[in-house]
Amino acid sequence: MLRNVKIWLYLTCPDSSFTILRSHSVGFVESQHNCLLEYMPTIIALILASILVFFPGQVMLPGGGNAYAAGGTSQYKPSLSYDNAVLNGEDFSGKNLQTAVFTTAKLDDTNFAGADLTGVVISSSTLNRTNLHGANLTQGLLDQVRFVGADLSDAVFVEAMMLRSTFTDVNIAGADFTDAILGKLQQKELCQIATGVNSKTGVATRDSLGCK
Template identity: 60%
Template sequence: MIFRQLTAFLFALILCCSALPAQALKYPPPLSFTNAALTGKDFSGQTLRVAEFSSANLEWTNFANADLRGAVFSTSIMTGANLHAADLTNAMLDQAILTDADLSDAVLVQAILLRSIINGVNITGADFTDALLDGAQIRQLCQQASGVNSKTGVVTRDSLGCR
């Protein structure tokens, strides 16, 4: 009786464990470009959910219309980057250098942009709903905020809480 129960248990264990590799293939590991030099690379229209670009050189990189939900750009150099209509929901752009970047029509819902440099950024139609920004960043962005996001229908000034 014990032998039969032990055999049944081992058989069930083998079946259970043999299914794990098939399940793992459904969810590829996130892409990592940490410390990478990707100046001028074209990622436009790509799905890069939860990709990591921490401390990367992304000057003049094209992310237009890319799915970057949950992506990490912490401490990256993104001067002149094209993020037009990119979905950056829940993305981390903390301490990133976004000078002269194009964030027009981008979705930055619940994104983290604390201590990022945002000089000369185009934010026409960007949605910053529930994004984490420094007070100085909000004041700076409100000076130029205009437009309505084409995907969410949210007014840029409203998403920043501009007065």
């Protein structure tokens, strides 16, 4: 889903200060200047549009309804939408939360261990001491998320967009960031604590981050 967004980023911001992490056998792309903030609304719109195309029955409209693209049927279940929700301490471990949306949500001490969060959208939310051990956040959009004391060990962030998120005292042992989009500073900070190998993908955390 993020492949077209990445191509758009390359064409629009060829010198922007983001890092698209590639697999350990390919290397990674670095750049210095920044035009991403200007185009962030467009980036988010592209991702949400992709969700609508590929998951036509799983996009929530304002008011709680779900949008069906042409040809959509009732077999599609609406995605979970947690706008301004207080979910501190809730247990979502092992749950299927594909394409769920958490906007300005409180997720302190929330348990997402082993959950399927493929295509999740988490925006402007706090994740203090949140447990994401072994969770799958492939192709997730994590914008302005504050990870503080969170357990991200063995989680999969393949092709996740994580710009403007912050990481403080987090555990990323065994996490896989292959093809994730991170800021240069984010990558540098995460490389300082990167250890381990992901149990599902077999990719070393340092390799997935392109650490030197």
